[in-house]
Amino acid sequence: SHTILYGVFGDPIRHSRSPIMLNRAFQEANINAVYAAFHVRPDELGDAVRGIRALGYRGINVTIPHKVEVMQYLDEIDEGAQIVGAVNTIVNENGKLIGYNTDGIGYVRSLLEETGIELTGKSVLLLGAGGAARGVAYALAKEGAGCIYIANRTKERAVELAETISVYTKAIGLGLDELGEVVDGVQFVLNTTSAGMHPHVDELPMPTELLREHHLVSDLIYNPRITRLLREAEAKGARIHGGLGMFIYQGAFAFEYWTGTPAPVAAMRQVVEQSLAE
Numbered sequence: 100s101h102t103i104l105y106g107v108f109g110d111p112i113r114h115s116r117s118p119i120m121l122n123r124a125f126q127e128a129n130i131n132a133v134y135a136a137f138h139v140r141p142d143e144l145g146d147a148v149r150g151i152r153a154l155g156y157r158g159i160n161v162t163i164p165h166k167v168e169v170m171q172y173l174d175e176i177d178e179g180a181q182i183v184g185a186v187n188t189i190v191n192e193n194g195k196l197i198g199y200n201t202d203g204i205g206y207v208r209s210l211l212e213e214t215g216i217e218l219t220g221k222s223v224l225l226l227g228a229g230g231a232a233r234g235v236a237y238a239l240a241k242e243g244a245g246c247i248y249i250a251n252r253t254k255e256r257a258v259e260l261a262e263t264i265s266v267y268t269k270a271i272g273l274g275l276d277e278l279g280e281v282v283d284g285v286q287f288v289l290n291t292t293s294a295g296m297h298p299h300v301d302e303l304p305m306p307t308e309l310l311r312e313h314h315l316v317s318d319l320i321y322n323p324r325i326t327r328l329l330r331e332a333e334a335k336g337a338r339i340h341g342g343l344g345m346f347i348y349q350g351a352f353a354f355e356y357w358t359g360t361p362a363p364v365a366a367m368r369q370v371v372e373q374s375l376a377e
């Protein structure tokens with residue numbers, strides 16, 4: 100049988116760990132497939148998507164900065180991806196391109212696998228209102244989080260996102276100056292901003308004086324593995340959860356959408372951790 104083709108579109112794309120992770124997954128699952136990284140500039144995105152059909156690629160991941168723009172070129176968008184307003188996984192079903200978003204479900208699965216914590220009824224303080232925040236906020240709401248406070252540097256974006264998910268659960272948009280009023284009452288504090296990401300490792304998304312021992316503090320960033328926010332939270336006695344699991348599980352869900360078989364998560368994690376340590 101011939102080799103099945105997969106890939107990822109991004110700009111930049113050089114540092115993506117998706118190729119090593121997915122190629123390892125196909126190998127472990129005994130699937131004859133190859134996953135390649137494509138440097139696709141914004142003005143070439145439409146051509147690149149038409150290339151998926153023309154070349155018979157079975158599946159494509161989409162990363163920064165194309166997750167929103169790619170939607171206009173697809174034939175169908177899954178309901179969750181529609182609400183989130185972003186696609187990170189394309190499935191080619193006999194020439195019909197269907198868009199999904201596995202970021203939010205990947206985050207929720209990682210949280211459950213790595214902390215054992217159920218979200219039902221819990222209150223969450225979510226920092227940020229960008230693309231990653233949208234996917235995670237939607238997944239948390241669908242998972243039954245009791246109340247989601249969304250705080251963002253640009254407050255209007257937080258208010259808009261809170262409105263979007265308020266059909267699923269209670270959600271309130273705040274400015275960063277309003278954290279003090281809600282932080283003691285939440286169980287989770289979750290950073291979805293890029294504050295603290297390499298190379299800005301000294302940045303904090305919130306004043307860490309507000310963190311408490313009863314919090315579970317979670318960060319989507321996985322470079323560095325432990326951000327300054329998580330380090331300071333741990334020093335306060337809080338439990339912490341990093342972003343690497345989300346990256347692995349968003350890829351695992353894409354693998355499952357494409358192949359219909361369970362992803363070999365342990366092998367995927369091993370190869371990504373090894374590559375980050377190099």
Ligand code: NDP
Nearest residue numbers: 227228229230231252253291292293294296319342345346
């Ligand atoms: P976006 O550019 O869409 O959003 C960035 C967000 O961060 C906005 O809410 C922005 O606020 C806020 N922000 C940026 N800088 C600061 C700062 N210095 N202080 C306070 N707020 C700030 O990015 P994404 O949502 O796509 O990505 C966000 C982070 O999530 C990145 O670090 C990324 O690496 C990580 N991520 C991790 C994934 C994983 O698999 N683990 C998957 C996807 C993302 P404003 O609206 O005011 O500009």
